[in-house]
Amino acid sequence: MSILFFLIFILIIAGIIFFLFVRYDQKISSLHRDNILLKKQLSKLKEQLKLVDNSKENFTMQFLNVDNQYGLIPKGTLVHLSPYDNSNILQSITIAMEVGILEKALVNNITWYYVALPVDTNVNARGWVVESSFSTFSSSPTKIISN
Numbered sequence: 001m002s003i004l005f006f007l008i009f010i011l012i013i014a015g016i017i018f019f020l021f022v023r024y025d026q027k028i029s030s031l032h033r034d035n036i037l038l039k040k041q042l043s044k045l046k047e048q049l050k051l052v053d054n055s056k057e058n059f060t061m062q063f064l065n066v067d068n069q070y071g072l073i074p075k076g077t078l079v080h081l082s083p084y085d086n087s088n089i090l091q092s093i094t095i096a097m098e099v100g101i102l103e104k105a106l107v108n109n110i111t112w113y114y115v116a117l118p119v120d121t122n123v124n125a126r127g128w129v130v131e132s133s134f135s136t137f138s139s140s141p142t143k144i145i146s147n
Contacts, residue, residue: 059084062106068137071113071129072098079127083112090124093117096135098142102126 061083074096081088083105103114111131119125 058108060108064104064106064111066101066104068139069101070098070138070141071101071115071134072096072136072138072142073115073129073133074135077129077133079115079117079124079129080112081127083107083110083114083128083130085130087128090127099129101137 073093075093077093079090079093081090084107097118099115099117101113101115105112105114112128113131113134115127115129117125117127
C-alpha cells in the first residue's frame, strides 16, 4: 500500500514538473518571438533616425531681404515650426488668408517665409511657410471692398 502511495506521489510530482517545463518552454518561445519583433522595430527606427540625422548635416540657412510684406496662402497650407519639410507642423490653414511676411530665408535652396497669421490668439500664430504654398505676394494689404 505504501508503495502505491509512493508511486502516485511520484506521478503527481512528475506531472507537476512536466507542466512547469511546458509552461517555461512556452514562455521562452514567446519571449524569443518578442525579441525578434523588437529587433526588427529597432532596425527600422535606426534607419529612420539615419535619414533624419543625414538630412540635418548639410543644413544651411541664409536670411534674405523681404521683397513683399504680404502674401496669400490657400486652404490646406502647412505652417511649420521651422523652415524645414520634416519639422513639426503648427497648423494646417483651414481657409485662404492673407498673412504678414516677417522674414525670408533660403534653406537648402528652398525659400521659406516666416509669417504672422491674422488670428485672434498668439498661440501658433507665427510659423514658416514654403514659398511654393503662396498664391500671390503684395507689398500692401489687400483692400476689401464691400457692396
